[in-house]
Amino acid sequence: MQTPAPARHPDHTGEDGPDGRWTTYPGAPVDTKRQLLVKLAWTSVWALYLAYPVQDLTTGQHTPAASVAGAVALAVFLAAYLSLVVIRNRPGLPQPTRYLPLGLMAAIAVTTSYALGESWLTLFTYTSVCAAIVLPGRFGFLGVLASTGLFAVVGLTSHADAETLIAIGLPCVLAGLAMLGMQRLVATMRELREARAAVAHLAASEERLRLARDLHDLLGHSLSLIAIKSELTGRLMDAGKAEDARTQVADIEQVARQSLADVRSAVSGFRRPTLPVELAAARTALAASQIELDADPRLAEDRPGLGAEESGVLAWALREAVTNVVRHGAGATRCAVHLDETWEEDGRYAVLEIVDNGPGPGKSGAGNGLSGLSERLELVGGRLQTGPANRGKGFRLRATVPLRPGPSGQ
Structure with missing residues (x-):
């Protein structure tokens, strides 16, 4: 579920804030009241099946006192049902507190089914689903079976007809089992996200260890050489050998400059992004x-003629x-990324094109991100093109960089 986002701007600035886009998905942690309200709204959709008890109250077949009591019980049942969403997103609450709404729902389902009739047996379906959600591990499966068994006992002892028992009994057990499967899926998704984060951290x-090794290898020998030559220079100066000392100082300067160049090269390679890594991100x-x-599968492959700077x-x-x-x-639902080649008057170029099906560019000009990207492309002889995608819908970003000639001059 995606909340409405601000109008499309062809660049991004700042961090995600209260007004930024955010996405909820099954099992996603709730961090704000707004996200909690969205989850409550989606959960309330399933309350439509409470239409059967509501219809039973409006038929006039019960006394006014019974109708009022039924309406109050139904309101409490719905409040307990929705409170489970809040309780599940408050991990600090004690365990007994988490099970109280479920017990209250089961008690209301039993009482109203006996007192008001078979239309209220629908409440057991909600109890079964909530048991699958609230109870941990294998107890969720036992909770679904217990809810279904309780439904069967109440339905049979209240003399509900066979058609009603089948029409409500099947959703009671199947919806509970489906929710158990969803819970397993959510747990698996959470484990995958944690594993992905762990892999990224590793x-x-x-990469930090690689950089540390490279710097050690680059600077260890150079600094040792500089220390030795500095000591030798001091001895030569003490001995009055100015020319020899000047030669050693020149060597020290050369070694220091080369070391600085090596460090810059190593750090530059460490900071330069690569297409496969960015594609995964x-x-x-x-x-x-x-x-x-x-995504174009060729993005993860080496392209002849595409230098490290251009690829970065x-x-x-x-x-x-x-x-x-x-x-x-x-509102975007699809993003296409393709890498291709094109021939122009001054040579061969690699073209990276990213297109989405969102609302397209807004009326604002390019921001700092696109301006900086344009400058990076100009430094390597490339160029940037942005604008609406096909038929004016979506946003297109096209980055072009020159390809270096091959050994044969092609």
Whole structure:
């Protein structure tokens, strides 16, 4: 479920705030009151099946006192049903508190079914579903069976007809079992997200270790050489050998400059994004926003003629475009990413194109993100094009960088 987002702007600025887009999905933690209200609203949709008890109250077959008591019981039942959403998102509450609404729902279902008739047997379906949600582990399955068994006992002892028992009994057990499956799916999704986060953390740690090793290898020998030559320079100066000392100082300067260049190269390689990494990050970000990714498989392959600098700039373009889709593509459901080649008058170019089916660019001009991306592309001889996608719907970002000639000059 996606909430309405601000009008599409062709760039992103700032962090996600209370007015930004956010997405809820099954099992997603609730962080704000707004998210809690959305979950309550979606849960309230299933209250439509309470139409049978409501209809029973409006037929006039009960006394006024019984009708009032039934309406109060139904209101309490609905409040207990919705309170489970709040309780499930308050992990600090004691365990008994979590089970009180479920027990209250079961008691109301039994009492009203005996007192008001077979139309109220529908309440057992809600009890079965809530038992599957609230009770932990295998107790959820036992709760579904217990709710269904209680329904059968009450239905038979209250002399409900066979058609009603079948029409309500099947949803009672099947809805409970379906919710158990959903709970398993949610738990699996949560474990996958945690595993993905752990893998990303390990990858970042490994990259930091690689950088530390590279810096040690680059600077260890150079600094040792500088220390030795500095000591030798001091001895030569003490001995009055100025020319020899000047030669050693020149060597120290050369070693220091080379070390500085090596460090800059190592850090630059550490910070430069790559297309496969950015594609994986894009897939995660878009999936979290419930946006389908249509990605060109060639993005993960090495492309002849595409240098490291040009590839890094295209990776920046992919990151910027996906960030725009996630933050400003209100209503977007699909994002296509394709890498191709084109021939122009001055040579061969690689073209990265990202298109979504959102509302398209707004009336505002390009922000800092797209301006910075345009500058990066210009530094490598590329260019940036942005605008509406096909038929004026969606947003298109097209980044072009030159391909280097091959060994044969092609």
